[in-house]
Amino acid sequence: MTAATPIPSERRRILREFWFYFSENRGAVIGLGVFLLLVLLAIFAPLIAPHSPTLQNRAALLVPPFWQEGGSTTFLLGTDAVGRDILSRLIFGARQSLFIGCVVVSIALTGGIILGLVAGFFGGWVDAVIMRVMDVILAFPSLLLALVMVAILGPGLTNAMIAIAIVLQPHFARLTRAAVMAEKNREYVMAARVAGAGRLRLMFRTILPNCLAPLIVQGTLSFSNAVLDAAALGFLGMGAQPPIPEWGTMLAEAREFILRAWWVVTFPGLAILVTVLAINLVGDGLRDALDPKLKRS
Amino acid sequence: MIRFLLGKLAYLIPTFIGITIVAFGFVRLLPGDPVLLLAGERGITPERHAELSAQLGFDRPIWVQYLEFVGNLFQGDFGLSITTKKPVLTEFLTLFPATIELGLVAVTLATLIGIPLGVFAAIKRGSWFDQISMGTALVGYSMPIFWWGLLLIILFSGILKWTPVSGRIDLLYFFPNGTGFMLYDALVSGQSGAFTSAVRHLILPSVVLATIPMAVIARQSRSAMLEVLGEDYVRTARAKGLSPFRVVSIHALRNALIPVVTTIGLQVGVVMAGAILTETIFSWPGIGKWMIDSISRRDYPSVQGGLLLMAGVVMMVNLIVDLLYGVINPRIRHS
Numbered sequence: 001m002t003a004a005t006p007i008p009s010e011r012r013r014i015l016r017e018f019w020f021y022f023s024e025n026r027g028a029v030i031g032l033g034v035f036l037l038l039v040l041l042a043i044f045a046p047l048i049a050p051h052s053p054t055l056q057n058r059a060a061l062l063v064p065p066f067w068q069e070g071g072s073t074t075f076l077l078g079t080d081a082v083g084r085d086i087l088s089r090l091i092f093g094a095r096q097s098l099f100i101g102c103v104v105v106s107i108a109l110t111g112g113i114i115l116g117l118v119a120g121f122f123g124g125w126v127d128a129v130i131m132r133v134m135d136v137i138l139a140f141p142s143l144l145l146a147l148v149m150v151a152i153l154g155p156g157l158t159n160a161m162i163a164i165a166i167v168l169q170p171h172f173a174r175l176t177r178a179a180v181m182a183e184k185n186r187e188y189v190m191a192a193r194v195a196g197a198g199r200l201r202l203m204f205r206t207i208l209p210n211c212l213a214p215l216i217v218q219g220t221l222s223f224s225n226a227v228l229d230a231a232a233l234g235f236l237g238m239g240a241q242p243p244i245p246e247w248g249t250m251l252a253e254a255r256e257f258i259l260r261a262w263w264v265v266t267f268p269g270l271a272i273l274v275t276v277l278a279i280n281l282v283g284d285g286l287r288d289a290l291d292p293k294l295k296r297s
Numbered sequence: 298m299i300r301f302l303l304g305k306l307a308y309l310i311p312t313f314i315g316i317t318i319v320a321f322g323f324v325r326l327l328p329g330d331p332v333l334l335l336a337g338e339r340g341i342t343p344e345r346h347a348e349l350s351a352q353l354g355f356d357r358p359i360w361v362q363y364l365e366f367v368g369n370l371f372q373g374d375f376g377l378s379i380t381t382k383k384p385v386l387t388e389f390l391t392l393f394p395a396t397i398e399l400g401l402v403a404v405t406l407a408t409l410i411g412i413p414l415g416v417f418a419a420i421k422r423g424s425w426f427d428q429i430s431m432g433t434a435l436v437g438y439s440m441p442i443f444w445w446g447l448l449l450i451i452l453f454s455g456i457l458k459w460t461p462v463s464g465r466i467d468l469l470y471f472f473p474n475g476t477g478f479m480l481y482d483a484l485v486s487g488q489s490g491a492f493t494s495a496v497r498h499l500i501l502p503s504v505v506l507a508t509i510p511m512a513v514i515a516r517q518s519r520s521a522m523l524e525v526l527g528e529d530y531v532r533t534a535r536a537k538g539l540s541p542f543r544v545v546s547i548h549a550l551r552n553a554l555i556p557v558v559t560t561i562g563l564q565v566g567v568v569m570a571g572a573i574l575t576e577t578i579f580s581w582p583g584i585g586k587w588m589i590d591s592i593s594r595r596d597y598p599s600v601q602g603g604l605l606l607m608a609g610v611v612m613m614v615n616l617i618v619d620l621l622y623g624v625i626n627p628r629i630r631h632s
Contacts, residue, residue: 135315136316139312140604142566142570143571143573144569144588148600149323231443235441237593265447276440277436280435
């Protein structure tokens with residue numbers, strides 16, 4: 001009937017076809033590999049990290065990485081200004097970033113899908129009100145809006161995540177609405193309606209599964225945006241608060257040492273860049289694999 | 298054209314009302330009593346508190362306060378900054394040229410590098426140039442620009458000592474009746490070395506701020522160009538025996554650039570958000586840094602005014618881009 005309930009062999013065929021197109025993009029496969037590695041690091045952080053991320057080693061302040069003069073293999077990537085092991089903090093930081101990405105995308109995706117479905121399905125003044133509210137959110141520079149929201153709610157990781165989710169959510173609402181508008185007058189929807197499907201069933205079971213491709217791609221892009229924005233808020237002192245080993249917060253703490261100890265600045269930023277890059281590579285691959293127009297060419 | 302413009306303007310009215318509600322509502326939700334903040338550290342008696350509340354209008358119904366707020370906006374009254382006691386609009390307009398200058402240089406840089414990069418990548422699709430430039434663009438797109446700024450400071454200011462760490466110009470130079478646009482002021486002042494100093498201060502911040510727009514423009518130019526190169530009229534032009542240069546520059550490029558113009562316009566929002574981070578890192582005295590300072594000082598008339606004005610600027614630029622799109626795209630112009 002709909003794509004939501006394909007028979008198992010059909011589902012396997014779809015997955016195989018998807019993987020065929022996805023794996024043609026070498027960058028996407030590398031990105032996926034790096035991302036999975038990060039997930040493993042995050043899950044097994046306590047087992048992998050050589051030290052506690054918050055343990056202050058007073059005897060080893062601002063120790064350089066092991067390959068530099070004065071460095072030691074005890075602290076592979078050196079220590080920060082209060083003697084915490086940077087490598088361990090980075091490994092634990094992966095937990096924060098992936099957690100932020102998951103939570104933000106879940107909230108933004110759920111909110112955006114519901115609003116977009118309602119707006120697209122009902123149309124009229126409901127649509128107008130919802131979409132004007134989305135326009136208002138989009139009219140503000142996203143980071144600025146998130147900053148002011150965090151200033152109101154109080155600095156911290158949870159509030160930062162809520163603020164970023166609200167700022168990212170209109171993109172999902174717009175995409176869903178556009179897809180619903182395109183789908184809702186198609187024959188299969190008419191058929192389901194005639195067959196007596198209720199509104200909720202029409203919205204969530206009949207139409208939604210056919211609008212998923214752009215949402216998945218947008219979800220990936222939002223994941224990387226969430227990681228970047230949360231790090232930016234952390235850097236501005238409005239995100240995760242010390243001593244939480246969040247990469248942006250680590251950079252904020254490292255700022256005053258930039259001309260004395262390059263490693264305290266370099267590694268957290270590199271971790272953010274690698275993570276975001278990996279997710280964006282996956283996003284590009286997903287877009288190519290899910291876009292039927294590109295597939296045919 | 299006029300109907301097109303009026304239609305667009307009518308569309309903006311609800312958004313504008315929404316923005317005023319958000320800015321008005323937000324600052325009333327900010328923690329901290331504004332009257333106590335105004336009084337400063339000396340404290341205040343309950344009678345004086347009530348008197349000040351009445352004077353500032355905080356004791357009236359919220360919708361009266363809102364209507365008065367909007368009425369004042371139309372007279373250019375955005376309130377007084379709590380920290381400097383100066384009108385918020387004056388503060389904004391004093392600092393805005395610094396952000397415009399930085400933003401304009403960044404967007405120009407991004408366009409001048411981004412478009413050729415994307416266009417050549419599309420023409421040489423699949424070549425090493427395509428792969429390297431698109432790889433670089435993706436790295437730029439994924440860049441945490443606050444970190445990128447710090448890295449450039451370490452390299453160019455710390456190690457190589459080529460550029461200054463912060464500010465807009467050396468303290469030696471001062472332009473009492475300047476326009477606020479440092480490059481221009483330095484140039485017309487005739488003081489030797491002033492212009493070079495302003496340029497040296499501008500290089501790193503503008504490179505940092507240009508990074509993400511450049512990546513977006515390059516990617517968009519490439520895909521727009523690829524799409525156009527596959528069109529029938531390009532094939533016809535080739536079949537007519539026109540030189541590849543002519544086909545690309547006259548037939549393909551002009552059409553490919555239409556969607557890119559929109560992309561460049563949309564970067565204004567990105568640049569505004571980026572300015573917050575870039576100006577903080579380089580102590581650039583623009584509105585991004587001013588907003589951060591105002592938020593941390595809980596100077597809430599400034600936060601409110603800044604939010605409104607920044608959203609207003611983004612809205613206006615988007616409107617101009619929409620109109621420009623109508624002008625350069627014949628399909629929209631004639632529809």
